[in-house]
Amino acid sequence: xxxxxxxxxxxxxxxxxxxxxxxxxxxxxxxxxxxxxxxxxxxxxxxxxxxxxxxxxxxxxxxxxxxxxxxxxxxxxxxxxxxxxxxxxxxxxxxxxxxxxxxxxxxxxxxxxxxxxxxxxxxxxxxxxxxxxxxxxxxxxxxxxxxxxxxxxxxxxxxxxxxxxxxx
Amino acid sequence: xxxxxxxxxxxxxxxxxxxxxxxxxxxxxxxxxxxxxxxxx
Numbered sequence: 065x066x067x068x069x070x071x072x073x074x075x076x077x078x079x080x081x082x083x084x085x086x087x088x089x090x091x092x093x094x095x096x097x098x099x100x101x102x103x104x105x106x107x108x109x110x111x112x113x114x115x116x117x118x119x120x121x122x123x124x125x126x127x128x129x130x131x132x133x134x135x136x137x138x139x140x141x142x143x144x145x146x147x148x149x150x151x152x153x154x155x156x157x158x159x160x161x162x163x164x165x166x167x168x169x170x171x172x173x174x175x176x177x178x179x180x181x182x183x184x185x186x187x188x189x190x191x192x193x194x195x196x197x198x199x200x201x202x203x204x205x206x207x208x209x210x211x212x213x214x215x216x217x218x219x220x221x222x223x224x225x226x227x228x229x230x231x232x
Numbered sequence: 233x234x235x236x237x238x239x240x241x242x243x244x245x246x247x248x249x250x251x252x253x254x255x256x257x258x259x260x261x262x263x264x265x266x267x268x269x270x271x272x273x
Contacts, residue, residue, distance in 0.1 A: 116250065
């Protein structure tokens with residue numbers, strides 16, 4: 065499939081990056097704030113399911129999840145700025161970057177796997193099962209496996225994200 | 233943990249959840265670094 069030359073290129077974003085020196089670092093700061101919200105809250109959840117700080121009940125922790133969703137939204141929005149802004153930043157076409165950068169590919173793969181892992185958490189009924197966990201109660205083995213996978217995958221997402229510039 | 237919150241001596245050793253968490257984190261880094269090394273060239 066031949067993609068048009070303009071695919072993933074947004075002139076306004078390229079203009080902002082080229083004209084204002086604060087634009088790129090601001091996007092990075094927001095990307096990291098999103099990362100902290102998303103991975104921080106997910107890790108808190110994973111740790112509790114793995115048996116750390118077992119005196120905490122699980123259901124109230126759920127109230128933090130909208131903040132994790134906000135974090136994910138921030139990361140996707142600023143991540144798109146980085147990809148669409150590649151031409152203005154390092155003169156690599158975004159489509160070419162997705163095609164050649166194996167670290168970007170690995171990051172996207174790990175995000176996809178984390179998404180499937182989350183889907184498994186809901187589909188397997190573990191989500192409802194852990195909701196009933198009161199202080200001191202142990203999560204079911206499957207919930208622990210999903211929590212450990214989540215921890216593993218999000219560390220990977222951060223790792224591959226950090227390596228993206230070296231894959232270009 | 234006793235009623236007054238004191239831990240028995242054997243509980244001062246690393247508890248099981250922490251060992252699992254550290255193992256997962258260590259595994260993540262080892263696997264990521266290995267993939268990086270293998271895809272370098």
